[in-house]
Amino acid sequence: MTETAIATTNLGRQYGAKWALRDCTLRIPAGRVVGVVGPAGAGKSTLMNMMVGLLHPSEGELEVLGERVGPTSVLERVAHIAEEDALCRNFKVTDLLTAARLFNARWTQRIAEDRLRERGISLDSKVGELSCGQRAQIALTVALATTPELLILDAPVTRLDPLARKETVSALLAAQAETGCTVVVSAREVTELEQLCDHLVLLDRGELRLAGDTAELVRRHQLGLDELVARHLAQPVG
Numbered sequence: 001m002t003e004t005a006i007a008t009t010n011l012g013r014q015y016g017a018k019w020a021l022r023d024c025t026l027r028i029p030a031g032r033v034v035g036v037v038g039p040a041g042a043g044k045s046t047l048m049n050m051m052v053g054l055l056h057p058s059e060g061e062l063e064v065l066g067e068r069v070g071p072t073s074v075l076e077r078v079a080h081i082a083e084e085d086a087l088c089r090n091f092k093v094t095d096l097l098t099a100a101r102l103f104n105a106r107w108t109q110r111i112a113e114d115r116l117r118e119r120g121i122s123l124d125s126k127v128g129e130l131s132c133g134q135r136a137q138i139a140l141t142v143a144l145a146t147t148p149e150l151l152i153l154d155a156p157v158t159r160l161d162p163l164a165r166k167e168t169v170s171a172l173l174a175a176q177a178e179t180g181c182t183v184v185v186s187a188r189e190v191t192e193l194e195q196l197c198d199h200l201v202l203l204d205r206g207e208l209r210l211a212g213d214t215a216e217l218v219r220r221h222q223l224g225l226d227e228l229v230a231r232h233l234a235q236p237v238g
């Protein structure tokens with residue numbers, strides 16, 4: 001495993017004349033739980049989609065697990081859960097697992113079956129008839145069963161009620177502790193990721209505002225994490 005999970009140098013992506021993310025230089029150490037935080041439109045999904053090869057950078061460089069992101073690459077060591085709930089609702093859970101197995105060389109069926117059994121989710125359930133929290137657990141199960149070295153989740157807790165949120169947070173922490181994988185997780189509010197991330201990347205309006213080990217940032221600035229984030233966001237246009 002590499003020491004650096006993700007390294008970017010002056011990374012940027014534009015849509016037409018508008019920059020969704022610009023001049024982003026970062027180093028994310030491996031084996032951490034990283035919160036990518038910022039308000040709507042900050043550039044979080046843009047950054048994460050570049051990390052998983054769904055978007056090409058317009059400028060700059062990006063290395064994931066020590067390799068350039070490309071078609072024959074590293075991506076089979078990376079799992080991604082997109083912001084939208086993209087599970088096929090007409091499928092049974094068992095069909096989802098079969099499809100995932102076909103597409104993933106690193107798939108481990110036992111991980112998927114054990115996790116779902118522990119959560120009381122039947123393989124015969126129809127995905128569309130499960131709750132939002134259960135669908136989040138299935139998405140996470142499919143991701144973990146691909147035995148990723150890097151797990152990237154776009155806003156996984158935003159749509160969940162507090163109980164499902166707590167369950168997802170503990171599942172992520174347990175998975176990280178068990179496998180040592182790097183977890184990158186986004187949210188609009190740092191409070192959504194409380195007790196989860198030990199490394200912070202703060203974006204606002206396409207710019208990197210702050211990055212580093214959370215405990216170190218808090219110690220250096222002598223501020224709570226929420227206040228630190230609030231102070232580093234751009235002032236409202238007035």
Ligand SMILES: Nc1ncnc2c1ncn2[C@@H]1O[C@H](COP(=O)(O)OP(=O)(O)OP(=O)(O)O)[C@@H](O)[C@H]1O
Pocket residue numbers: 015019020021038039040041042043044045046047083188
């Ligand atoms: N396909 C696209 N075409 C044009 N502009 C886009 C496109 N996708 C994103 N953008 C713009 O890029 C900027 C960053 O968007 P992005 O989705 O990365 O933000 P985000 O931080 O993930 O926001 P949210 O929390 O609302 O999901 C926004 O201004 C958005 O309007």
